[in-house]
Amino acid sequence: MVAQHVVKEGLRWRVGNGERVLVWEDKWLPLSSTYKVVSLNTFFHAGTYVSELIDSANASWKSMVIDALFLSHEAETIKSIPLSSRFPEDRLIWVILLMASSVGDSSDTSLVRRFWKQVWSLPVPHKTRHFVWRACHEAFPTKVNLARRKVVMDNTGDVCGLKAESANHELWDCTKAQEAWSCSKLVGLSDQSECFSFIDLLWKMIIIDWVEEEKVARMVTISWALWFNRNEIRLGGARKDGKNVKVAGLGVIIRDDRGRVEAAMCKKVLVPLSALEAEAKAFEVGLLLAKYIGIQDVILEGDSLVIYNALCEASLPPSSVASVVLGMMNLCREFRRIEFSHVKRQDNRPAYLLAKYAIGINDFLVWMEENPYFLEQALSHDVLAYSFSE
Known part of the structure; x- marks a missing residue:
């Protein structure tokens, strides 16, 4: 019972x-x-x-x-x-619940091992996992660390210019960082006053609260973006406004068997989709566009390994995109032949540029049997790569 x-x-x-x-x-x-x-x-x-x-x-x-x-x-x-x-x-x-007995039955050593095992298995790029390790060990050249070593005299942060620049301040306490967190979908993280460092927050999410892996991945990705923008500011770049994250862009391109463009589409979505959710919706938009123009034999290609594995039924999709993936699998039955292909991000540049272009439009744009002008260089590079691969 x-x-x-x-x-x-x-x-x-x-x-x-x-x-x-x-x-x-x-x-x-x-x-x-x-x-x-x-x-x-x-x-x-x-x-x-x-x-x-x-x-x-x-x-x-x-x-x-x-x-x-x-x-x-x-x-x-x-x-x-x-x-x-x-x-x-x-x-x-x-949804997995944290049972109090599970903590009591585990030693501190096993909890630490589980913590780092989950960190290193997060579905994020290796550079982001490396960033997490450095953030947990306070191994950043923050002004607090530099002042401690007498490298700089003033430890005030460059982003807000109000408080000492520690890793925790830059990634969490800073008012500019809070703009990004308040606009993210990670509701409940805006007030974590009991967490005094990055590793405290990450430990709370993984070990104490058992937060879903995809949400932990989203948290560390936003943290990486905040640190990356901090470095851009120090090098003379512009500060990115966290309030501008409430839209997503989708990009789709349809080619024939020679690599020539038959149709292209970019669509602006007025909700703050995560990268995985945006990728799932882009797959779906691509299928719908192919069906609309009457294509029956399809190779569906994208750079999300998670979505690719889910469509191939090699693994279950995360709950945040499960309904979209299930809908796509039903839609796939309406094509005569369909295959799935996974490519690296650099090999999917035209679709990425379309998604980026979509942010600046009102709704959506479709090109039929013509190349969008801003894709000419990327498409030429792809055609050359295709020719050499034959």
């Missing part, structure tokens, strides 16, 4: 079409505190389903309705849940 209670407590809904999930009664928000909506229901009846918050015609959330109904952090969380254009059924998933 105890085990049954634990399983029940650990269940939450993964939204597909929203037809089985009650807005104010069920656990469905990807927030590790309660997974339930805390905003007061002032307009709708108690039996309102999540489907009523979805614009089924455009496979998107009803942003204006959501902004009016929910607290700002919950509204942003809801709007950032990726929706599949195929609207698969809602599913109950089990």
